[in-house]
Amino acid sequence: MKIINIIILIGLIVWLFSCNSADNSYQVASPDGKIVVKFEVVQKQAYYSVLKNKNHLILPSKLGLRFQEMKPLGDHVEVISIQEKSFNETWEQVWGERRLIENKYDELTIKLRETNGKGRNFYIIFRAFNDGIGFRYHIPDQGNISEFRITDEFTEFKLPKIGKAWWIPAYKERFYESLYRFTPLNIPDTVCTPLTIEMGDSSFLSIHEANLTDYAAMNLYLSDTSMLTCDLTPWSTGEKVRASTPFESPWRTIIIAENPGDLITSSLMLNLNEPSKIKDTSWIKTGKYIGIWWGMHQNKYTWSQGPKHGATTANAMRYIDFAAENNFDGVLIEGWNYGWDEDWTVNGHLFEFIKPYPDFDIKKISNYAAKKGVKIIGHHETGGASINYENQLEDAFKFYQKYGVNTVKTGYVSDLLDGKEYHSSQYGVRHFRKVIETAASYHIMIDNHEPVIPTGLQRTFPNLMTQEGVRGQEWDAWSTDGGNPPDHTTVIPFTRGLAGPMDFTFGTFDFNNPVLPDTRVRTTIAKQVALYVVIYSPLQMASDLPENYSDNEAFRFIKEVPTDWEDTQVLKGKIGDYIVIARKDRQSDNWYVGAITDERERSIAINLSFLTSDSKYQVQIIADGEQANWDTNPTTFKYYNREVQSIDTLVIHLAPGGGQAMRFIPQ
Ligand code: NOJ
Numbered sequence: 001m002k003i004i005n006i007i008i009l010i011g012l013i014v015w016l017f018s019c020n021s022a023d024n025s026y027q028v029a030s031p032d033g034k035i036v037v038k039f040e041v042v043q044k045q046a047y048y049s050v051l052k053n054k055n056h057l058i059l060p061s062k063l064g065l066r067f068q069e070m071k072p073l074g075d076h077v078e079v080i081s082i083q084e085k086s087f088n089e090t091w092e093q094v095w096g097e098r099r100l101i102e103n104k105y106d107e108l109t110i111k112l113r114e115t116n117g118k119g120r121n122f123y124i125i126f127r128a129f130n131d132g133i134g135f136r137y138h139i140p141d142q143g144n145i146s147e148f149r150i151t152d153e154f155t156e157f158k159l160p161k162i163g164k165a166w167w168i169p170a171y172k173e174r175f176y177e178s179l180y181r182f183t184p185l186n187i188p189d190t191v192c193t194p195l196t197i198e199m200g201d202s203s204f205l206s207i208h209e210a211n212l213t214d215y216a217a218m219n220l221y222l223s224d225t226s227m228l229t230c231d232l233t234p235w236s237t238g239e240k241v242r243a244s245t246p247f248e249s250p251w252r253t254i255i256i257a258e259n260p261g262d263l264i265t266s267s268l269m270l271n272l273n274e275p276s277k278i279k280d281t282s283w284i285k286t287g288k289y290i291g292i293w294w295g296m297h298q299n300k301y302t303w304s305q306g307p308k309h310g311a312t313t314a315n316a317m318r319y320i321d322f323a324a325e326n327n328f329d330g331v332l333i334e335g336w337n338y339g340w341d342e343d344w345t346v347n348g349h350l351f352e353f354i355k356p357y358p359d360f361d362i363k364k365i366s367n368y369a370a371k372k373g374v375k376i377i378g379h380h381e382t383g384g385a386s387i388n389y390e391n392q393l394e395d396a397f398k399f400y401q402k403y404g405v406n407t408v409k410t411g412y413v414s415d416l417l418d419g420k421e422y423h424s425s426q427y428g429v430r431h432f433r434k435v436i437e438t439a440a441s442y443h444i445m446i447d448n449h450e451p452v453i454p455t456g457l458q459r460t461f462p463n464l465m466t467q468e469g470v471r472g473q474e475w476d477a478w479s480t481d482g483g484n485p486p487d488h489t490t491v492i493p494f495t496r497g498l499a500g501p502m503d504f505t506f507g508t509f510d511f512n513n514p515v516l517p518d519t520r521v522r523t524t525i526a527k528q529v530a531l532y533v534v535i536y537s538p539l540q541m542a543s544d545l546p547e548n549y550s551d552n553e554a555f556r557f558i559k560e561v562p563t564d565w566e567d568t569q570v571l572k573g574k575i576g577d578y579i580v581i582a583r584k585d586r587q588s589d590n591w592y593v594g595a596i597t598d599e600r601e602r603s604i605a606i607n608l609s610f611l612t613s614d615s616k617y618q619v620q621i622i623a624d625g626e627q628a629n630w631d632t633n634p635t636t637f638k639y640y641n642r643e644v645q646s647i648d649t650l651v652i653h654l655a656p657g658g659g660q661a662m663r664f665i666p667q
Pocket of ligand 1: 293334381411413449450468474
């Protein structure tokens with residue numbers, strides 16, 4: 001990602017050697033002065049607290065690290081010196097929800113020394129932004145500590161009261177594919193981040209992390225009343241992180257918002273990642289795809305060979321034709337290679353990544369795709385056998401590169417990686433990073449399923465396009481609980497979505513489920529279309545079978561909706577009830593708006609002030625039909641045009657489980 005340096009202002013740098021603050025407390029304020037992070041040492045323990053408009057959002061909470069076979073750092077410390085810095089730049093995203101990102105913060109670095117042992121030094125670095133804060137630990141090179149194992153962090157988040165949180169359990173349910181629970185914070189489980197908390201008094205917090213590069217993912221548990229404590233996903237051997245100096249932890253982040261929409265438009269996580277390591281990003285392209293995919297999830301096809309095999313040469317060519325006719329950029333093909341036996345989800349199952357099944361002529365298919373101007377999206381299901389994958393990684397990417405494949409979907413369906421390590425452990429984090437870096441060297445983009453929760457790594461490696469880590473639309477094919485409830489998609493933009501793009505794969509036009517009739521996509525068709533605007537991913541799938549799409553205005557909207565945006569604004573939203581998002585196309589002056597509701601019918605008035613004043617716009621509207629209802633009548637929709645201006649208010653009517661998609665074209 002190119003830094004365009006509109007302004008870079010490195011402010012006053014102060015080193016206070018042998019610092020002597022009377023109460024041992026230091027603070028840094030956000031550029032607008034509203035958010036303040038305070039650091040203090042009380043009885044030799046390091047603490048931080050966070051205030052907004054002078055009110056506590058985080059009460060004094062411990063900081064520090066615990067080690068195997070070494071004393072902790074944090075509970076017997078003194079401040080040696082501090083450093084302050086102001087920073088302000090605007091950088092450009094290769095792709096995203098907004099082209100330009102303001103990165104403006106004030107930083108406070110505290111240098112600490114332990115008082116009861118070897119006198120080891122370490123730093124805690126705080127950044128205060130206008131939309132929240134981040135902090136990280138740094139252990140520099142020094143004589144008394146080199147290689148070490150972290151067993152825990154002290155890191156706490158002590159809230160001033162018991163707010164209400166949207167959460168999913170860590171460890172118990174797989175791959176973050178859960179329905180969010182909304183309960184008071186007295187949560188009995190260890191939970192995943194991002195953890196979104198409503199504190200009342202117009203205050204929303206989201207606790208997560210940024211730049212998870214060679215460390216374990218952070219989970220949280222309630223260690224005391226309204227006190228969340230960091231829990232790092234362990235290695236199978238019990239320790240959490242293996243490291244050596246110089247060492248930097250990921251950033252611990254708290255987005256602080258006055259309304260739920262501001263959680264979504266925060267750039268805090270991206271700003272706390274490193275700029276792009278890929279210099280020439282011209283090969284990285286957003287786009288839309290179809291796939292030999294839904295058919296497998298609905299048992300029409302199989303991944304493995306046999307009479308119902310989906311990835312045959314003839315079927316692949318049929319999908320390529322459909323993609324070319326309808327302007328899709330790519331065709332995902334799953335189940336083309338050896339390894340899809342009955343037991344492919346059993347730990348340790350070995351896939352082969354350069355050996356196509358005999359009925360899949362990859363040369364013929366790739367030539368055909370190239371002739372039609374369509375890209376094949378490759379697939380590497382590993383069954384969680386990451387060592388087997390790493391052993392073949394270079395060859396696997398070389399093979400795809402040879403056939404013109406520039407995007408690969410990876411998959412890790414298995415309780416544990418290599419039969420023993422959590423996906424969110426340092427073991428998993430290292431593996432996922434290696435795949436992204438290796439893919440970049442072959443100019444291959446990645447769509448990572450069953451990932452570790454994202455933390456903004458796409459800023460550093462913009463070939464990491466999208467990830468799953470969410471209960472996506474495939475659950476509507478085979479889940480025995482009926483499928484995703486209508487409110488699910490009104491929750492995830494404010495929870496999992498804060499961690500980055502989601503490969504949710506909407507686009508259902510045929511709501512029948514021949515295998516499990518009581519399980520199905522629980523939306524209206526207009527909501528399916530609106531989701532392309534509401535839920536962001538630089539790669540978006542039209543997931544239904546080609547034969548289920550009819551040449552109507554709803555399908556036309558899917559074909560034409562962009563996947564890369566100049567700007568994003570959340571016009572209205574209540575977590576779990578509804579959301580209305582406006583996005584401006586990066587290639588034109590068109591605006592797109594997506595509105596969705598939960599199971600309740602509702603009317604929402606939106607102000608069109610995001611449009612350029614003094615222009616007239618034609619708005620093309622895909623709305624729920626008169627009697628539309630996710631349960632009884634999902635397929636009815638209306639299409640109509642209107643003329644509007646920025647001073648107008650538009651009332652959107654949403655059916656139960658419904659939605660509305662709009663395109664505003666300047667006249
Ligand atoms: C689970 C993934 O989410 C899905 O998209 C894929 O089709 C299957 N695994 C098989 O790899």
